[in-house]
Amino acid sequence: xxxxxxSRGFTLVEVMTVxxxxxxxxxxxIVAYKRWVRTSYMAEATDxxxxxxxxxxxxxxxxxxxxxxxxxxxxxxxxxxxxxxAFRSTWGGACATxxxxxxxxxxxxxxxxxxxxxxxAATSGVPxxxxxxxxxAMATSVNLSALTAPWYVVEAVGDINGDxxxxxxxxxxxxxxxxxxxxxx
Numbered sequence: 668x669x670x671x672x673x674s675r676g677f678t679l680v681e682v683m684t685v686x687x688x689x690x691x692x693x694x695x696x697i698v699a700y701k702r703w704v705r706t707s708y709m710a711e712a713t714d715x716x717x718x719x720x721x722x723x724x725x726x727x728x729x730x731x732x733x734x735x736x737x738x739x740x741x742x743x744x745x746x747x748x749x750x751x752x753a754f755r756s757t758w759g760g761a762c763a764t765x766x767x768x769x770x771x772x773x774x775x776x777x778x779x780x781x782x783x784x785x786x787x788a789a790t791s792g793v794p795x796x797x798x799x800x801x802x803x804a805m806a807t808s809v810n811l812s813a814l815t816a817p818w819y820v821v822e823a824v825g826d827i828n829g830d831x832x833x834x835x836x837x838x839x840x841x842x843x844x845x846x847x848x849x850x851x852x
Contacts, residue, residue, distance in 0.1 A: 715780065
């Protein structure tokens with residue numbers, strides 16, 4: 668009497684099922700990783716804006732006025748990268764577009780930064796053309812003309828995924844709120 672032969676492998680259906688499950692798990696891992704990266708960039712920007720705000724208040728208590736570091740809040744005037752992109756920049760170098768040195772505010776990030784930062788301040792008047800909200804969403808969310816002298820406005824701008832759409836975070840001396848436009852773009 669012969670014993671029946673048993674196959675010693677996987678069927679094509681079993682292999683395809685395993686590949687499909689691994690593919691779905693890999694897709695979920697990639698989505699979770701991208702969300703984690705985006706969240707870390709946003710945390711960097713909000714943390715830096717809050718640190719700059721605290722540094723401005725400290726500077727005002729010591730010098731009697733806020734420090735005007737940047738010429739304007741426009742792209743091309745950000746620090747450390749004049750136009751942020753899908754890269755990180757080292758803090759602490761020279762700033763060709765700055766009205767004053769960032770070292771006077773004593774703001775130091777923990778590492779390289781993905782966003783560009785700008786601060787415009789004055790001892791009199793209200794924010795003018797140098798402080799224009801970049802998008803309609805920000806213009807309807809913030810009332811910069813309500814700021815009383817002395818005032819400052821700080822902005823963080825970043826292009827997290829390099830698609831040319833900028834995430835902007837705006838804070839000012841008038842309140843403790845942050846305005847975030849196009850979060851995660």
